[in-house]
Amino acid sequence: MRRAVFVVVLCSGLHAAPQVTQPRIPMAPGPFAPSLVQIDASPRGSDAVTVGTQLSDVDSCATCHAAAAAQWSASAHSFASFGNPIYRVNVELSRAKLGKHDSQHCGGCHDMPLMVDGLMAGNIPADDLRAHSGVSCALCHGVKSVSKDGNGSYVYSRAPIDAPVMSDPASIAKHRAQVHVSMGTELCVGCHRGFLSPDMDMPVHLTGLDEPGAWRSSAWAGNGMGRIDDVQKQTCIDCHMAREAAGSDEVSAYNGTIPSHRFLGGHTWMAAMRGDDDQVRRLQARLQGAASIDIGGALVAGSWALPADGAPVVPGGRASVDVVIRNLLVGHRFPGGVLDIQDTWIEVELADAAGKRIAESGLRHATDATDDDTHVLRTLVVDDKGEVLEKHEMPAFRTQIATQTLAPREAQAVRYAFTIPADAKLPLTVTARLRHRSRTLAMQAEVCRAAKTPEGQAFIHGAKGARSVVLDPCKPQPITLIAETHVQLGAGATISKTRPAWQREYELGMALVGTVTERLDEARTVLAAALAAAPEGRPKAMILVQLAQVASKQGRVEDALALVGAARAYFVKIPTLAELEHGVPSIDLAHAGPAVLDATEAEALMHVWRWGDATDPARVLTLKAPGNAGAWMMLARCLGSVGDNAGALLASVSGLELSPRDSDLLRSQAVALAALHRPEADAALAAYDRFRSPDDAADLRISCAADSPRCAREREAGHTHELHPVR
Numbered sequence: 236m237r238r239a240v241f242v243v244v245l246c247s248g249l250h251a252a253p254q255v256t257q258p259r260i261p262m263a264p265g266p267f268a269p270s271l272v273q274i275d276a277s278p279r280g281s282d283a284v285t286v287g288t289q290l291s292d293v294d295s296c297a298t299c300h301a302a303a304a305a306q307w308s309a310s311a312h313s314f315a316s317f318g319n320p321i322y323r324v325n326v327e328l329s330r331a332k333l334g335k336h337d338s339q340h341c342g343g344c345h346d347m348p349l350m351v352d353g354l355m356a357g358n359i360p361a362d363d364l365r366a367h368s369g370v371s372c373a374l375c376h377g378v379k380s381v382s383k384d385g386n387g388s389y390v391y392s393r394a395p396i397d398a399p400v401m402s403d404p405a406s407i408a409k410h411r412a413q414v415h416v417s418m419g420t421e422l423c424v425g426c427h428r429g430f431l432s433p434d435m436d437m438p439v440h441l442t443g444l445d446e447p448g449a450w451r452s453s454a455w456a457g458n459g460m461g462r463i464d465d466v467q468k469q470t471c472i473d474c475h476m477a478r479e480a481a482g483s484d485e486v487s488a489y490n491g492t493i494p495s496h497r498f499l500g501g502h503t504w505m506a507a508m509r510g511d512d513d514q515v516r517r518l519q520a521r522l523q524g525a526a527s528i529d530i531g532g533a534l535v536a537g538s539w540a541l542p543a544d545g546a547p548v549v550p551g552g553r554a555s556v557d558v559v560i561r562n563l564l565v566g567h568r569f570p571g572g573v574l575d576i577q578d579t580w581i582e583v584e585l586a587d588a589a590g591k592r593i594a595e596s597g598l599r600h601a602t603d604a605t606d607d608d609t610h611v612l613r614t615l616v617v618d619d620k621g622e623v624l625e626k627h628e629m630p631a632f633r634t635q636i637a638t639q640t641l642a643p644r645e646a647q648a649v650r651y652a653f654t655i656p657a658d659a660k661l662p663l664t665v666t667a668r669l670r671h672r673s674r675t676l677a678m679q680a681e682v683c684r685a686a687k688t689p690e691g692q693a694f695i696h697g698a699k700g701a702r703s704v705v706l707d708p709c710k711p712q713p714i715t716l717i718a719e720t721h722v723q724l725g726a727g728a729t730i731s732k733t734r735p736a737w738q739r740e741y742e743l744g745m746a747l748v749g750t751v752t753e754r755l756d757e758a759r760t761v762l763a764a765a766l767a768a769a770p771e772g773r774p775k776a777m778i779l780v781q782l783a784q785v786a787s788k789q790g791r792v793e794d795a796l797a798l799v800g801a802a803r804a805y806f807v808k809i810p811t812l813a814e815l816e817h818g819v820p821s822i823d824l825a826h827a828g829p830a831v832l833d834a835t836e837a838e839a840l841m842h843v844w845r846w847g848d849a850t851d852p853a854r855v856l857t858l859k860a861p862g863n864a865g866a867w868m869m870l871a872r873c874l875g876s877v878g879d880n881a882g883a884l885l886a887s888v889s890g891l892e893l894s895p896r897d898s899d900l901l902r903s904q905a906v907a908l909a910a911l912h913r914p915e916a917d918a919a920l921a922a923y924d925r926f927r928s929p930d931d932a933a934d935l936r937i938s939c940a941a942d943s944p945r946c947a948r949e950r951e952a953g954h955t956h957e958l959h960p961v962r
Contacts, residue, residue: 256881256888257888258904258913258915259891259895260918260922261384261895261896261922262382262388264434267342267343267350269339269386269434269435270339270341270342270343270350271343271382271384271385271386271389271425272347272350272387272391274351274390274392274393275379275391276392276393276394285351286351286352287349287350287352288365289373289393290347290348290365290373290374290377291364291368292371292373293307296373299401299485299487300485301482302479302482303372303481303496304372306479306495306496307371307372307496307497309497309506310496310497310498311502311505312370312498313370314505315344315345316345316346316348316365316366316367316368317349317359317366318366318367318697318698318706319369319505320508320691320694321504321505321674321682322345323691324626324681325341325629326346329629329630332630332631333435333437333630334436335355335356335357336356338355339355340386340431340434342355343386343387343426345369345370347370347374347391348364348366348371349363349366351391351393361696361697362693362696362697362700362701366697366701367698373396375422376414377393378392378416378418378422383421383424383428383447383894383895384895384896385424385429387425387426388424388425389426396410396414397409398410399411419470420471420472421447423446423471427444427445427447428444428445428446428447428448429443429445430442431443431632432896432925432926437630437632438929439632439633439929440926440927440929441616441632441635442896443573443574444572444573446567446571447471447567448864449566449567449568450471450566451862451863451864452863452865453566453567453643453644454643455566455643456468456470456862458861458862458863459643460830460831460833460834460860460863460865461831462644462745462777462780462831463773463780463802463829466644469566475498476495476496476498477495478494479493479494480492497514497517499517499518499521500521500572501570501673502673503671503712504673504674504713505673506518507710507711507712507713508706508710509705509706510705518715519713519715522671522715522717523715523717524717525564525569525717526561526565526569526717527560527561527669527718528558528667528668528717528719529560529739529742529743530557530558530667530720530722531557531740531742531761532557532740533546533554534554535548535552536552539760539761541761542722542736542740543556543724544724544729545724546724546725548655548661548663549655549661550655550656550657550659551655553654553655554653554655555650555651555652556650556665556722557648557649557650557743558581558583558648558649558650558667559647559743560641560646560647560669560718561646562644565641568643569612569640570640570671571640574613574638574640575614575616576613576678577614578671578673578674579611579613579671579672580597580610580611580612580669581669582596582597582598582609582666582667583596583665583668583956583958584596584598585653586663587656587659587663587664588660588662589660591659592961593653593655593659593663594653594958594960594961595959596608596610596651596956596959602676603676607944607945608956609956610649611639613675614635614636614637614639614640615638615945615949616634616635617633617634617636617935617939621934621935621937621939623939623943623945625675625678626677626678627678633929634928634929634931634932636935636936636939636940636950637946645749646742646746647952647953649954650956651955651956651958652955652956652957661728662723662724662725662726662728662729663724663725665721665722665723666719666720666721667721668716668719669719670714670715670716670717671714671717672712672715673713679708679709679712682708683708683709687709735768736768737765737768737770737774737778738774740761740762740764741762741765743761744778745762745781746953747953748788749952749953750951750953751951751952751953752789755788763782766778766779766782772805775802776828779798779801780802780831780832780835783796783835783836784835784838786798786839787839788842790843792840792842795836796836796839796840799835802828802832803828804827806829806832826855829859830856830860830863833855833859834856834869837852837856837869837873841853841869841873844876846876847877849869850873850877853866853869856870857886861889862893863893864891864893864894864900865890866890867886867893867900868890868900870886871886871887871900871903871904872903874886875903875906880911881907883903884911887900887904887907888904896926898928901923901927902923905920905922936950
């Protein structure tokens with residue numbers, strides 16, 4: 236009874252719409268093309284003061300908001316423009332290769348004080364405050380609306396913000412209304428989602444950073460569908476603007492604190508190059524523990540030791556260990572931001588009982604810019620010849636080869652194989668560390684070189700004059716130890732008891748689910764061991780749903796459905812006698828539990844083309860995870876495959892509201908419109924064609940793998956690295 240009512244409600248939401256569903260065509264650039272920035276009005280009063288100067292004026296704000304201004308001055312936001320030597324190298328390359336006008340693609344988010352005054356299309360004066368103001372107070376507090384498109388998809392009001400008369404409550408109220416950020420965390424979306432496209436004379440469309448999309452589809456936003464996660468909801472503001480103590484001269488303080496305007500993330504280099512040790516310390520504190528590292532299992536003579544502690548290794552033999560890293564606390568990909576020049580890596584070292592170091596991987600990476608044997612969490616991007624680009628040469632980007640960064644709460648397994656010397660004394664100790672540096676050494680070398688040129692020196696002097704800061708991009712970057720672990724192998728090993736064995740096996744199994752099909756039996760074995768050791772309740776359900784995903788990928792659809800059902804049983808609410816007496820419906824086994832159960836059920840059925848059976852769980856999924864664009868994509872495919880084109884169109888549009896340039900959703904929208912003989916079908920197909928994956932992406936991946944051992948290795952999830960003997 237309850238299930239029937241539930242399905243009726245779902246159907247009414249998708250089929251009883253009173254009006255025809257309007258397609259969602261991606262927003263086109265306006266007057267500041269190729270960025271999507273719009274300005275809603277002309278400034279009031281005299282035009283003698285340019286809007287760029289108005290945007291650059293932080294000192295007026297600091298009169299009443301001293302703490303906020305001081306915090307902002309330490310942030311990466313305040314060094315987003317040409318005064319940042321890292322950014323300047325990349326934007327000048329784009330200006331040279333694509334033209335100065337197309338650099339407005341960058342300017343919409345990095346350089347509004349310059350762009351709004353028309354300077355991005357010309358030469359940038361090195362000593363102009365507008366080139367050193369970045370994302371200022373007046374910009375964020377002057378944004379009136381934001382769309383989910385990205386590339387600066389906000390509407391900015393040119394109207395000046397009136398300074399309040401502190402003795403006049405009406406004046407204060409007016410000022411507060413002017414600066415109030417009504418869209419909350421959505422303010423971040425306009426600039427922290429980026430893409431390259433033909434709008435900027437690029438031959439391909441490529442998705443770049445997308446922090447809001449990753450967050451919105453995650454457990455942190457209540458829309459996770461990859462695993463069972465027990466986390467409290469968090470927004471961009473919760474994580475990056477946690478309240479911080481403010482002095483008595485900060486008029487906006489509440490109980491002595493304000494939301495921090497440091498916007499703490501992971502950009503330690505920018506803080507270090509200007510000698511801000513306090514900001515570096517705060518950033519490193521945020522990074523430590525953001526991800527975890529474990530040695531989840533060992534393979535010796537083809538048999539698993541789970542967890543790895545005490546694995547039966549012998550001198551002269553071969554073995555391997557699986558190092559598991561997991562994004563624990565970051566609500567978007569980790570590391571985030573510009574993924575192709577991020578530098579977070581794994582170090583592994585092997586030592587015998589006498590303390591003699593036997594083998595290692597990744598230790599050279601701290602100082603060697605050419606070390607390509609290390610496992611690095613970054614995205615490999617190639618040019619039109621399939622060669623990996625190392626310095627964020629954006630105009631040459633053609634496709635992504637692989638990404639090793641971690642989605643929210645995701646785990647990744649990296650295998651390390653080694654030979655044990657015949658004279659090694661047992662037990663062996665394996666140490667694994669996860670370290671972070673803001674940018675690669677190759678990128679830093681290029682930035683350092685450019686900073687020493689006459690033009691680079693002019694901007695460094697300009698920053699000193701405009702912001703009273705001295706920048707040295709050539710000094711060593713800080714390296715942050717994010718996590719570290721140790722296990723012992725062989726006779727005499729001490730067994731770690733810091734975490735339950737089932738948790739460690741679960742994380743390893745979860746990571747192995749993402750590997751190639753040929754290795755899925757490994758995930759099955761590890762997860763079975765975790766299931767046997769896990770306590771009843773949520774832990775069992777967590778493991779069962781991962782086993783169901785393995786079965787789904789292997790085409791064992793009935794096994795997958797049975798495992799999902801077993802996991803659901805842990806979430807069934809048994810009604811009390813009193814509830815039954817009052818007519819409360821009985822057990823709802825069909826739809827109990829978190830969204831991942833419905834996602835796994837739908838996906839298992841979709842893998843074997845049982846579209847009609849998959850439609851119901853896919854529909855339920857969109858109710859449980861309405862902010863996950865992937866959920867709407869699943870429903871659109873199901874409905875389109877059973878001939879419900881109107882429903883497929885509505886589902887596609889719902890997904891495109893969240894991710895306007897998702898190529899799969901654009902394709903589903905175009906197909907549905909064509910099937911419905913709608914006049915917008917041609918425009919929808921053109922939008923899909925404009926924003927779909929590059930035609931030669933597969934060829935470039937093959938070319939890269941053929942020419943580069945690193946490229947070939949990093950394309951495969953869960954690949955193997957060899958520990959090198961210590962010389």
